Amino acid sequence: MPISADILRGHTDTIILTQLMEKDSYGYEINKNVQKRTQGQYEFKEATLYTAFKRMEQNGWITAYWGEDGPGARRRYYAITDAGREEWKRRSEEWHRTRGLLDALLVMEDNDESN
Amino acid sequence: MPISADILRGHTDTIILTQLMEKDSYGYEINKNVQKRTQGQYEFKEATLYTAFKRMEQNGWITAYWGEDGPGARRRYYAITDAGREEWKRRSEEWHRTRGLLDALLVMEDNDESN
DNA sequence: AGATATACCTTGACAGATGAAGTATATCGT
DNA sequence: ACGATATACTTCATCTGTCAAGGTATATCT
Numbered sequence: 001m002p003i004s005a006d007i008l009r010g011h012t013d014t015i016i017l018t019q020l021m022e023k024d025s026y027g028y029e030i031n032k033n034v035q036k037r038t039q040g041q042y043e044f045k046e047a048t049l050y051t052a053f054k055r056m057e058q059n060g061w062i063t064a065y066w067g068e069d070g071p072g073a074r075r076r077y078y079a080i081t082d083a084g085r086e087e088w089k090r091r092s093e094e095w096h097r098t099r100g101l102l103d104a105l106l107v108m109e110d111n112d113e114s115n
Numbered sequence: 116m117p118i119s120a121d122i123l124r125g126h127t128d129t130i131i132l133t134q135l136m137e138k139d140s141y142g143y144e145i146n147k148n149v150q151k152r153t154q155g156q157y158e159f160k161e162a163t164l165y166t167a168f169k170r171m172e173q174n175g176w177i178t179a180y181w182g183e184d185g186p187g188a189r190r191r192y193y194a195i196t197d198a199g200r201e202e203w204k205r206r207s208e209e210w211h212r213t214r215g216l217l218d219a220l221l222v223m224e225d226n227d228e229s230n
Numbered sequence: 231a232g233a234t235a236t237a238c239c240t241t242g243a244c245a246g247a248t249g250a251a252g253t254a255t256a257t258c259g260t
Numbered sequence: 261a262c263g264a265t266a267t268a269c270t271t272c273a274t275c276t277g278t279c280a281a282g283g284t285a286t287a288t289c290t
Contacts, residue, residue, distance in 0.1 A: 005247060006125025006277070007213050012246080015220045022223055028268050037219045041212070047248050050270065055246085073255050073268040095221055097156070098122050099214060104152045105130045106210055108137055120278055121246070127277080143237050162279050165239065170277085188237040188286050236287075241280105248275085256267075 003042055012044065012052045013061070014091040020062060020080035021088055027053065027076070053078060061087050118157055127159065127167045128176070129206040135177060135195040136203055142168065142191070168193060176202050 019030050027049050035043045044052075053076075056062045061084030067075035080088070134145050142164050150158045159167075168191075171177045176199030182190035195203070 003209065003213055003216065004125065007209060008217075009124050009246060009277090010119065010121025011217060011220075015217075018221050018223060026268080028266095034220060037224075038216050042216055042220075045248055046269080047250090047271085048246080051247075054270095073266095075268065092221060094118065094122060095217060098118055099217075101118065101153050101157055102123075102126060102130075102210060102214075105126075105149065105157075106133050106207060108133060109152075124246090124277060141237080160279050161238080162240085162281090163277080166277075166279090169239095188235095190237065232290090234287100234289080237285080239283080241282085243280090244278085246276095249273090251272090252270080254268080256265100258263105258265080260262090260264105 008042070011095070012048060013056055014088065014095065016049075016052055016056070016078075017061065017080060017084055017088040017091070020078055021085065024077050024079045026067065026078065056084070059087075060084075123157070126210070127163060128171055129203065129210065131164075131167055131171070131193075132176065132195060132199055132203040132206070135193055136200065139192050139194045141182065141193065144190075171199070174202075175199075 015034065016030055019025055019033055025033075027046075031044050031046075031049060053062070053064070057064055057078075060081060062078045062080055064076055064078050067077050130149065131145055134140055134148055140148075142161075146159050146161075146164060168177070168179070172179055172193075175196060177193045177195055179191055179193050182192050
């Protein structure tokens with residue numbers, strides 16, 4: 001069973017930024033890496049992926065350039081900016097905080113009266 | 116700094132269901148509990164909360180009844196249904212899976228060639 | 231009388247995700 | 261030579277959850 005859309009919503013940019021922190025990359029490759037890292041459990045829908053690139057470029061978190069002609073279809077590469085690195089850091093910390101909050105909110109508590 | 120909306124998106128129903136698994140409750144109380152459990156770090160916007168109740172009632176995960184007149188404003192209580200309990204279980208498992216996926220996707224990997 | 235806490239409800243607008251459709255190149259099997 | 265498949269990117273219309281803003285009502289405290 002796939003992960004429902006809304007659960008991952010808002011993490012798309014962070015997932016992409018994480019990979020661009022390692023090296024410049026392009027949509028198709030990033031998505032293949034997502035599949036590999038999740039052992040096939042998750043992948044972006046194409047529209048989601050390319051919408052995210054446009055959004056992040058507008059926000060100044062990434063810049064784009066066309067890859068030189070190699071074999072296969074032309075590739076649009078993306079590089080992370082300084083602003084993008086800051087955003088990644090912010091988002092990364094937010095994820096850790098959120099994870100803690102959800103762990104607290106999704107567990108049933110004993111009904112103790114001592115509170 | 117508050118948790119951004121999109122990060123929690125999709126967890127609203129699960130958070131509410133978790134509390135209804137413990138006992139019948141009403142909007143205001145559920146939200147106070149969210150604040151308590153997160154030490155004030157998070158709370159629902161009212162519109163989000165009551166939208167969620169309506170949605171979940173339509174989905175058959177909860178049922179509603181008016182609390183008998185006590186002191187203060189009248190309360191609308193919600194009770195979880197069997198379908199709701201199943202949904203909670205599904206969502207709960209999904210959260211644990213998602214947490215694992217995100218942990219894998221938001222960490223930088225060493226650039227090893229051995230793959 | 232006015233402020234505050236409790237408690238609920240509705241409407242309109244926004245933003246991210248996505249189904250669907252399209253374009254283009256290279257490779258592999260037959 | 262031809263079709264299937266993999267690679268690779270793009271745009272548009274639609275859907276859904278969130279939430280700002282506004283509203284209603286009761287009880288308590290000063």
